[in-house]
Amino acid sequence: MSSDLDRSTHVRCTHPSFVQALRLLVQQETHCVVARLSVQTRAAGCDWQIHEWSPRTELPTGADWPGLADWVVLSFATPEIPSSDALLEAVQPGPWQRVVALVLARDGGEELTATLCDHGQPRSPTSLEISGANRTNWTSERPLTDNRTLNSDLPSDIPPPHTAAPPTLRRHSRTKPALPVPLESLASSHVALVGVGRLGELLAQSLAPLVGRQTLIDPDRVGEENLDGMPALSQDDVGQAKVTAVAKRLVDNRSALVVTAIPEQLRSLVCQRLFDERRFDLIVTCVDERGTSARLKATDWARQHLVPHLDVGALIERDENGQRRLKGDVRLFEPGAPGCVACCPALPAEELRRAEVELAGPVGSLPPGPHLDWSTHRLGSLFHWNAVICGVAIETYLRFLSGEINSSIWTRLIWDSGRPVPSLHSQVFDAVSGCRRCRLPPAADSPGS
Numbered sequence: 001m002s003s004d005l006d007r008s009t010h011v012r013c014t015h016p017s018f019v020q021a022l023r024l025l026v027q028q029e030t031h032c033v034v035a036r037l038s039v040q041t042r043a044a045g046c047d048w049q050i051h052e053w054s055p056r057t058e059l060p061t062g063a064d065w066p067g068l069a070d071w072v073v074l075s076f077a078t079p080e081i082p083s084s085d086a087l088l089e090a091v092q093p094g095p096w097q098r099v100v101a102l103v104l105a106r107d108g109g110e111e112l113t114a115t116l117c118d119h120g121q122p123r124s125p126t127s128l129e130i131s132g133a134n135r136t137n138w139t140s141e142r143p144l145t146d147n148r149t150l151n152s153d154l155p156s157d158i159p160p161p162h163t164a165a166p167p168t169l170r171r172h173s174r175t176k177p178a179l180p181v182p183l184e185s186l187a188s189s190h191v192a193l194v195g196v197g198r199l200g201e202l203l204a205q206s207l208a209p210l211v212g213r214q215t216l217i218d219p220d221r222v223g224e225e226n227l228d229g230m231p232a233l234s235q236d237d238v239g240q241a242k243v244t245a246v247a248k249r250l251v252d253n254r255s256a257l258v259v260t261a262i263p264e265q266l267r268s269l270v271c272q273r274l275f276d277e278r279r280f281d282l283i284v285t286c287v288d289e290r291g292t293s294a295r296l297k298a299t300d301w302a303r304q305h306l307v308p309h310l311d312v313g314a315l316i317e318r319d320e321n322g323q324r325r326l327k328g329d330v331r332l333f334e335p336g337a338p339g340c341v342a343c344c345p346a347l348p349a350e351e352l353r354r355a356e357v358e359l360a361g362p363v364g365s366l367p368p369g370p371h372l373d374w375s376t377h378r379l380g381s382l383f384h385w386n387a388v389i390c391g392v393a394i395e396t397y398l399r400f401l402s403g404e405i406n407s408s409i410w411t412r413l414i415w416d417s418g419r420p421v422p423s424l425h426s427q428v429f430d431a432v433s434g435c436r437r438c439r440l441p442p443a444a445d446s447p448g449s
Ligand SMILES: [Zn+2]
Pocket: 339, 340, 341, 342, 343, 344, 435, 436, 437, 438, 439, 440
């Protein structure tokens, strides 16, 4: 087993899991809580992910675990064990174990100290992140702040990012007070956006003043038919990769934004390497029904790396009576919590099968079954309706970050002909067991029903 001593080490736990640990910790008889760690090594650093917690009535030691086990222990501070350094010393990790010791101050629970032991060597983790709703970062040294450093780690086939000049305070004077979370806490985040069509471009534009970095992924080129729905683009962009054209517009307008444009399919080798190398704070998918395999791929990555997944779709169709109907879906999946794009709501079995066959096939191969044209399922697309759905999506994510939304959630908007206002349904995913992807059952057919 190789040591990861020369790499940055990021300890990660989902918010639901951390809350579970705290609940166990305050029970009577509980001395501390322990959990298994899984370690993923990437070129840019190691992720030490914390799994299911269990309570202990006594302090464990390395001898209680198999020789090669990786584990974590969390306790409240006591006079005997005031810090994570002291806790690590007390639990005596085995020589081949990787162990994280966490100590939480009792007064208010604001202060959390962390020390890790990597094969006998104690040190501080580079960062400790509780991901998900109301997420918090304890960072001993902010990693990857310099974009040149970031990109020097990457394979040469990932193109250099588009960048612009730093912002001024005046620039944010209208944005900052309107947000439910501090702009500073968002500014260092990195969003991966899969699907930069009409709605995807709007999402990219809306996220641009808020986040520090975006990686745009879409293999398509700009067609003349896109220009009505993507007013930031011009006739000169026709024929260019969508991601490149949109990236240029984003940095033309937004200072300090770093945008990487990847004109590839999500399941390409370039994207595979990108997701192995980089840490994203949010994965957004904005693809139509032909992009189900990309949605599944994104959900798998999001679940594997404990990152929130925001899936957004807008549709204008004819209802069963031939009347025009406007629809929109915004689904936010909290890392480590129930629900994924395969089960909430349940994908039709045939669509799921086609997408899984496509994912298993070589990149660039045609999807199985009949070719679906965009007009198979839709009348068309309108900028103003996309803007409504985009607004709901971004606000859902912001409320998730602020803690107002603290679980996976699905919001559906439907505006039928003959109705003066749209109907809006929201559903929290709280079901249990079943889906092969996230081990949960299919949810009900529609939200609010
Ligand atoms: Zn699922």
